[in-house]
Amino acid sequence: MAFITAYWGLDGMIALTALIIAAYLYMTRKFNYWKRRGVSEITPTPFLGNFKECVLLKKSPGFLMKDFYDQAKGLPYVGFYVLDKPFLLIRDREIVKNVLVKDFNYFSDRYGSPDPNDRLGYANLFFIKNPAWKILRTKLTPIFTSGKLKKMFELMIECAKNLDTHLESLTVDDARKETDVKDIAAKFTTDMIGCTAYGLNVNSLNNPNAEFRNHGRKIFEYGYIRGYEVLAMFFFPYVVRLAGLKTFGKDSTIFLRRVFWETITQRMESGVKKNDLIDILIELKKNHSLQNFEGFKFDGDDLVAQAAIFFTAGFETSSTTMAFTLYELAIHTEIQNKLRREILEALNETDGNITYDMLLSLPYLDMVVSETLRMYPTLPFLDRVTTETYKMPNSDLVLEKDTPIYISMLGMHYDPEYFPDPDKFDPERFKEENKHNIPSCAYFPFGEGPHACIGTRLGLLESKLGVVKIISKYEVTPCERTLIPMVINPKGSTTSPLNGDLYLNIRKINTSAN
Template sequence: MELMHRALLTALGALSVFYALVKISLGYWKRRGILHEKPKFLWGNIKGVVGGKRHAQDALLDIYATYKGRAPFVGFYACLKPFILVLDLKLVHQIIFTDAGHFTSRGLYSNSGGEPLSANLLQLDGNKWRTLHAKSAEVFTTTNMQKLLPRLAQISTRIQSDLGKMDQQTCNISELVGAYNVDVMASMAFGLGGQDHQEFAKWSSRYWANFKLWQAYLALEFPLIAQLLRYKSYAEPAMAYFQKVALSQLQEQRRKDRQPLQTFLQLYSNADQPLGDAEIAAQAFGFLLAGLGPLNATLGFCLYELARHPELQDRARREIKKTLDRHGGQVTPEFLRDLRFTKQVLNETLRLHTPHPFLLRRATKEFELPGSVFVIARGNNVLIPTAAIHRDPEIYPEPERFDPDRFEEEAKLSRPQASFLPFGDGLRGCIAARFAEQQLLVGLVALLKEHRYAPCAETTVPMAYDNRRLLLAPKSDIKLSVEWKD
């Protein structure tokens, strides 16, 4: 009886301590005297997000719409973790550009000792990131991206082959664009040649097979404990496969003399400040981690919108055909620059269906907002709600309407700075943004130049997003009717 009594007292004591810690965590913004959204016990301000009942972008949009105009930023909680949600575009510009030196960290979990491929530009912070970023800047130049274009155009021809089997049939667009983007990743990030990429595709869909949101959250909150417990973010068999492929391809390319430039492995290993092979392998995985899902989603969303707006689709197809004729049917940098309306279509897709609904930064120094009493403390996690900004009716009237003319030059100049951030920007923006845009445009040309798309019985209207993912993706595969159209 006495033992049960002690156990009960111990349990009650532990619960009391836990309750007190939760209340202390959820009182951070109140103690700071910062305007904030009142949190719910345990869930903070993201109730429904963890369980998949609503998407993270919707939760952030609600907070943004409620508090915009009342302060430059507002406090909120992701479960027990306090975040700053930026509301003012001038502050967004300061964080990304003018005062980026105060916000060089993302605060993501990385364990390069236990998971060597996590030592990539996306996940690293501090001096390791600065050194790696400086060396990588030499790789991602405009000239180098143009040199890779012929290989990218060659890979895109598979789309035509696949579409040739689907005339006037229902087409799984998600699978079609996924095959193209996997080919690009396998060939250009990992150096795999013309061989079948089936195994690469398999592991590309499985490296997060054991992902659990609560474990990832604890790793972010307590990184030192996570490293001591040897927490792994990714499935070990997938990591072993990707590392083996990258290292073997690096060795293979060194055995070949004067081969044409076709991969990022070559660019990294031939740089003036070359990385070690293990570091290059980590950057190849970073491509996959940061790019594959968003690129798949963006091309799928783009075709979905064009199928629902046939007049815009016809306009884009006419531009592609006329521009190809002017350039002798060749996909060149000049050809891509001339695709003005097609690029507007792509940008409007990125605005309406923003693949990265938010940008994450962590203050590495205390930052006092100029001309105000507001201070972002060192260590504060800062979140820029890109999807909410892209759907702000004061910036983009009728934000739910798909309108590529929003990205005509005059319209772009009329909007404030930092109002369009699909790839982030500044010091910690996507270093491969030029290549990502090039990959999307080349894919779109291959998809549209000889085929036309329309909604079918299996098309989901309106679009439904997968609430289980932090990045934006359709809830189910996008399916459209496709027909050959010269």
């Protein structure tokens, strides 16, 4: 005889049904959380909430957030659910400004978080929590002064020479060469981060087996496993902790740790100074290694973490910007030609030399890159979490502590209220007289407020230098494998082309500045 009825099979069906009902009730218990607080919400589905397409890796979270943004037109904010957990998407610019700038102390931490035991992932400047974040940010800021950047630029020019050599090897006479410009851009920026952060001549452009490039590729190679790992870091931090996931992957974590300590040891023994990140980290280690700053110390993996994030974030953001810029220039020949004229005129005035001041003096280049960043921001959303109870200004809404807050950068960058005809690539939006028409907190490709990207100027230098090097001597055009329109990788949490590659034809041209 069975437990409930006379039949084991029937008992099993009853037990399974009860289990399903219990799971359903548990996973829907928080639904209507936002409605009860007078906030409009996007209707969730049981078990997955509003996150089904992301969980199935059919849509990137950046584009899902944009969908939420568009659906909530006219509202200051809208609630949604990741599985059963309530999240809030902010749409109103003034509230965005409050979250990112004015009331920063209530939103100083990101919601996304690696495993605290994964110190390379958790203790770096991008993810670390306040107040350790504030201390670290203050200590690392000096590396990005104008004086330091000018000295770094001298190292970057050497990497640009390697780019010349690589491009020469690809092109023959006037023939068009189908080329993965995303890979070229990634190798170029990997070399630049290798020299400016680690003081190493990586030269992955001309060495297909360069370790830095191989590990950089692994970190941002969005297959199913890696796609879920990165998605979990931004939206399911508790899963990351339970599974003990590594931010940079197991093999790459070992590599980054080894290279860092080899470089530190060699630099300390030689006494050589290169005015790079390693020099600053050596000084911090010497002066503060015995101190504990809110659970953070300038030693061990906490120190390695700064070089690791500098490398990974530095090469990927700049290479993506550079590649998408070349893509749009290939499609819009008239814009490419106009930019080339500006570049060649400037080179004629500097005897063909690219200088720091010359690169910053090209207004049309800045307009082109700014428009690329509007359409293809590397991280298409911003995440924050309330560190204490927060009352929304001019509203009865009170946000509980630990409420995840998200901002759709992509949604705001494509909002026709701020950018008319948003799907059109139009650098003129960023012409000096037009930039003033863009409202504050409507355009922020590097974030906004105290948490804005610390390496913005360095990243822009890298991208612009790469574009100038290529466009001054080469023409880029679409090829058979060029995706028109562009398709973004649905498995990636960052903005990346489908399959991670971006093919264009590249052809050497005759110019007066050659």
